[in-house]
Amino acid sequence: MDTSELDKLAALIIQESQTLLARWRQGIRELPSAKHLDVPTLNDHIPQLLIELAAALRSRSDESIPEALCAGSPPEHGSQRVQDGFDIEEVVAEYNILRGCIHDLADENGLNLQGKPFHIVNRVLDEAIGLAVQTFATQRALEVQQRREEYLSFVAHDLRTPLNAISLAARVLEMKQLKLEADAETNQMLKSLRRNVQHLEGLVGKVLEENSSLQTEVGVKVERREFDLWPLVEALIHDLHPVAGTASTHLLNHVPNDLVVYADASLLRRVFQNLIANAIHYTPRGEVEIGAEALSEQGGVQCWVKDTGAGIPPEFLPRIFEIGESNPESGEGSGLGLAIVKTFVEAHAGQVTVESKEGVGTTIKFSLPPR
Secondary structure (H helix, E strand, C coil), X not given: CCHHHHHHHHHHHHHCHHHHHHHHHHHHCCCHHHCCCXXXXXXXXHHHHHXXXXXXXXHCCCCCXXXXXXXXXXXXXXXHHXXXXXXHHHHHHHHHXXXXXXXXXXXXXXXXXXXXXXXXXXXXXXXXXXXXXXXXHHHHHHHHHHHHHHHHHHHXXXXXXXXHHHHHHHHHHHHHXXXXXXXXXXXXXXXXXXXXXXXXXXHHHHHHHHCCCCCCXXXXXXXXXXXXXXXXXXXXXXXXXXXXXXXXXXXXXXCXXXXXXXXXXXXXXXXXXXXXXXXXXXXCCEEEEEEEEECCCCCCEEEEEEECCCCCCHHHHHHCCCCCCCCCCCCCXXXXXXXXXXXXXXXXXXXXXXXXXXXXXXXXXXXXXXX
């Protein structure tokens, strides 16, 4: 092919770009991740890639594929395909489908792609594949790392409540043993218990501090089953009794004995644990009511935790479910507890809301959809 035919191929790609794109979209619609995407999302940067290809043909570029990769270009396509849910094989496949469409278009118009045009077309497309795959893999790795860090942060936060209960129970036992003049071995064991709990609390605090800047976008695996809600709440009240007792806070289980929910029991326990612990913290003297009711015959349930504590300032209400937000009046907390609640409730396709009045108390409600 002489230089004038290189120009012809470049002009053909530009003139028939819409035809090329239509054929290409028809081909990639066979890819599972592309089936439900609209045209602008599918196209992404491909129209610009065709312009780059035409420019490379007109310039008669002798650049090699490794040289092109070193030069680089904006690698947005890989990030876009991560958002679209593609896997890495599909990212490579869509470029190769475009390669086939260009070859077909050239054949239909009597243009031979052997020699230099073959080299240029492959160089541009292989450069695009390399950049897209590199960006795709990097973005995926960052997401995996972020989710692991978020999971560690959530678990560390959940450990705080039982650790506090163990610590308080150990202190109460130690005080009682001193009054009873217990033997030295028992006192030594209690002191050792308290030191180890303090050590664990320090480790948990360090994890939370190191992860305090996380942004929640965590993928939560939900394993639903039917179970009675009352025993779950009653067991939590029993576990949190040392914390509530020290604060002179009464915990009331107003969940109906026969109420059955369809949810992930582990996640739901963590939701209630965070809500109850939070309510106890802001209700040093008063009541914390845990309740629930069926929303419909189909099985939807609404749950709530209501306290008679300090309440939440109105300007703070819109942000209480965000990571890093805690009540500025107390000066304590990592701001993770309610973010965890929101994440786990939404993982069940439910919603969480808050009502609060300063000096009166706070009610946080969340819904669990029917099966």
